[in-house]
Amino acid sequence: MADPRPRTVEFRGRPLALPAGATLLAGLAERGLPQFQRSVRYHRPRAPFCGVGHCSQCLVRVNGVPNVRACRYEPAPGDRITTENAWPSPRWDLLGALDLVFGRGLDSLHGFRRPVWAMPLYHRVIRRLAGYGAPPTADPAPIAPPREIRTDAIVVGAGPAGRAAAARIRAAGRATLLVDRSPVTAPPADVGLLAGVTAAFLPPPGRDGEFRLAATRGREGMILRAPRVLLAPGGYDANLLFPGNDRPGVMTAEGAMALLDRRGNPPFRRALLVGGGARAMEMVDRFGAHVEAVVAPTQVHGTIAERAAELDIPVFPRTLLTAAHGRSRVRSALLRRRGGGETTRLSVDAIVLAHRRLPHVPLFFQVGARMEWRGSTGAYYPVLDDALATSVPGLFTAGESAGFVAPASAEASGIAAAEALLDRPARLADLPPRTAGEGPHELEGYYRELLAGRTGRGKLVACACEDVLLGEIDAAHRAGYRGIEVIKRYTSLGTGLCQGRYCVPDALLLLAQLESRPPSEVGFLTQRPPVLPTPLDAWASLPDEADPEAGP
């Protein structure tokens, strides 16, 4: 049984007691919105954004190991935890002056080139000022020998859809392996479990029709083999671009939930809630007394409007967020109805993004599944047949990547996909309607108006991991660069720790406006696994056939 006593760690040189069983982020949330780091280029203040281990805004150094995500890390007694990329502290960072000095951005592609003899010096200085943390100081533990696991079916994702699917496949007598990147409590009986694992597809099934996934857990490498795979990787709350969107206090709905204190209080007093669909409704119900207003880039569903009216919360449908003000924390937000109108200023200390859920899709792209763009959510989804089978034979999906967002419908879709994987007739007619959409192509209109109304003042951060500005994307477009892959290579958008999760969907919508073509023609990033930070020696321990760079 876990020790329930508080754990004392050393945090920034001082003893700190944290509740047992809580992540570092949740433990510190008791004291207000934590700030762990500054941004990589401009040293802009940053605070936790996603709360689920996908962004790059809660990185700390633990016992000499850099870039540990505070929202995923459960501290052990005696841990030495420090913050990085800020001096003397993330709240008061001297290098924050860079943000003010380069108020319109820093052209690192063309600047710092002359005189030529000084370039090595520039590089040294820039490398010290920018980037994530410093290399590890701890001696690495020995690498575990790689393992090979063969099974009848692999299910990736242990959410409602994946768990239901794994249980159904196992009940049919097939050996089943359930894989998830997070800890999994109470997995289905008799199902093999690999938790805390990062997995990537190796080149597509060979003549033997077998899928191969390279997986790592810490510094342990594994090859997983199975003739059938069911992907249920779930989804996440999306980002939204607006001036000031990288301010501390801007967070996703998942981030807000991860920052609840022990009494269930949110990390804000008055929040602006962004969204007009089912996810926003959940947040109104959860945080109603702390919601200053509901604003949606698209339409607002009638049920939200009714609920908000009951709670006396003003609602702003089809509205642009034209600015978030405040330096160390959001203090206010400016709104303007789409199509023109009065500007409204609201005093808020947080902006909670709950306007759309997006599916995790990198594994589908890696394995070469056919994908389609859905304008209703502004995201790619795998193309599926009626049995939830993808275009890759033997590969099925369920849950959010199939458009089933609510837990009950995700679970039902997991059972249906498992039946299809078992070559049994799936009861698809019994499935609830898919609920992935929020509104038809309205986000494209939001970004059209955002671009048209830009004043050019201040920084609008399009990629928070790498501090890439909207102005840089615009400049790349004017210089003749086209398509998301080329824009990525030119600007470094999408190359940070979130691997494009929070910037690429919106960058596609922006580029569609700039390039006057549909987002699907702007393309998608070439997937280069692993998509999560992984110790290189774990990959190096795998047999040659597991070369993760060997594309399909």
Ligand code: FES
């Ligand atoms: S808040 Fe921890 S990774 Fe996003």
